[in-house]
Amino acid sequence: MKTEAKKIVPLATIAVLLFVFSPLANASTLTVNLNPKSGAAKVDSVSNTKIIFTYPSDSTVSKYPRNISSSFSLAGTFDGSSQGAHELQGTFDDWDSHISVTNMSVDVSYSAKGNATTLVVSTSTDVNATVMGVFQVVNGTVRANLGWRAFILRGALSLPLGGHTVEVNLAGDAMEDSLGSHVAGSAWLASAFGGGSFWNRPTLNFSQLDTPLDTWTRNYNAATNTTTFSKTISGQNTCSIQADFNGQKYSLSEISDPSGVVNVQGYADASGDTLVLAPAPASASISSSVVVLAVVVALLAIAGGYLAIRAWAKSKTAVTSPTTMPV
Numbered sequence: 001m002k003t004e005a006k007k008i009v010p011l012a013t014i015a016v017l018l019f020v021f022s023p024l025a026n027a028s029t030l031t032v033n034l035n036p037k038s039g040a041a042k043v044d045s046v047s048n049t050k051i052i053f054t055y056p057s058d059s060t061v062s063k064y065p066r067n068i069s070s071s072f073s074l075a076g077t078f079d080g081s082s083q084g085a086h087e088l089q090g091t092f093d094d095w096d097s098h099i100s101v102t103n104m105s106v107d108v109s110y111s112a113k114g115n116a117t118t119l120v121v122s123t124s125t126d127v128n129a130t131v132m133g134v135f136q137v138v139n140g141t142v143r144a145n146l147g148w149r150a151f152i153l154r155g156a157l158s159l160p161l162g163g164h165t166v167e168v169n170l171a172g173d174a175m176e177d178s179l180g181s182h183v184a185g186s187a188w189l190a191s192a193f194g195g196g197s198f199w200n201r202p203t204l205n206f207s208q209l210d211t212p213l214d215t216w217t218r219n220y221n222a223a224t225n226t227t228t229f230s231k232t233i234s235g236q237n238t239c240s241i242q243a244d245f246n247g248q249k250y251s252l253s254e255i256s257d258p259s260g261v262v263n264v265q266g267y268a269d270a271s272g273d274t275l276v277l278a279p280a281p282a283s284a285s286i287s288s289s290v291v292v293l294a295v296v297v298a299l300l301a302i303a304g305g306y307l308a309i310r311a312w313a314k315s316k317t318a319v320t321s322p323t324t325m326p327v
Helices: 002-008 083-093 171-178 183-193 282-320
Strands: 014-019 029-035 040-054 069-079 100-114 118-132 135-138 141-145 158-161 164-167 217-221 226-232 237-245 248-256 259-265 268-271 274-277
Touching: 040 171, 069 083, 069 158, 083 100, 083 118, 100 158, 100 171, 118 171, 171 183, 183 237, 226 268
Parallel strands: none
Antiparallel strands: 014 029, 014 259, 029 040, 040 118, 040 248, 069 100, 100 118, 135 141, 141 274, 158 164, 217 226, 226 259, 237 248, 268 274
16 A cells, blocks of 8 residues: 555646536536645536526416515535435445545525526525545556546435534425425416426536546647546536426526636646546656747847848838037
């Protein structure tokens, strides 16, 4: 074990960033910072979800959400023995049973606003966790398994936050919370849409990043010593369901539009979902040096041209300036 540790410690910290871009306000991000010195991975997953409930303005149901305007922000920290950490651990076990969650913190913000025809519920759940067991040394080569990055938390995640027990994952619970003070409206909503796939739809869901890293676009920048893996998922992922009662139509919808980027500080190749760390080949450094040299030469040329033009302008001014004639 000591021999393996010595092989890991000299490596620079690996910063792996998975960023989910979106033109909408409900983009989600996943950031993983890998530190081979400590053997830990710092995971920061931010899930932003927007759920839209539409209804006829003259329906009985519309009287419940039309004046809703509420929001809250709550936070909590948990050690590895907590129920919340065990729930998160269970999602990672689906990909790699060797890794473990040692602690985590959760920040949740929630808002609901309704009018005569539409109720919009916005939730943001930020889960920070420390994960161990990511690194392995195989025949002297350091590897980091990232297959678990595309995790999806199935089922409820109820956490004690700010003195309240809050369910932070399922879309159905977010909708029920928005109508919490309107028992009849909440009961109608659960009866109309409850039990379906939407009701149990997880918001902590990064499964769209599950394609192998070696299929992503890879680029190594020797000037910054950074390896980048990038992927864009075309189109939007939309979940929408409808209900029709006495000719009146109702709908619930959720939209996301993710893409991903992985930045590794250092030289790394991907094999499947495993990052393999290695010294940068001389060719990569040489090609980058050539680029840097070309940029320097170009800048010097521009600077030289500027100085030449300036000197020429001064000489022309001196020649053409009028001479004062004596009286």
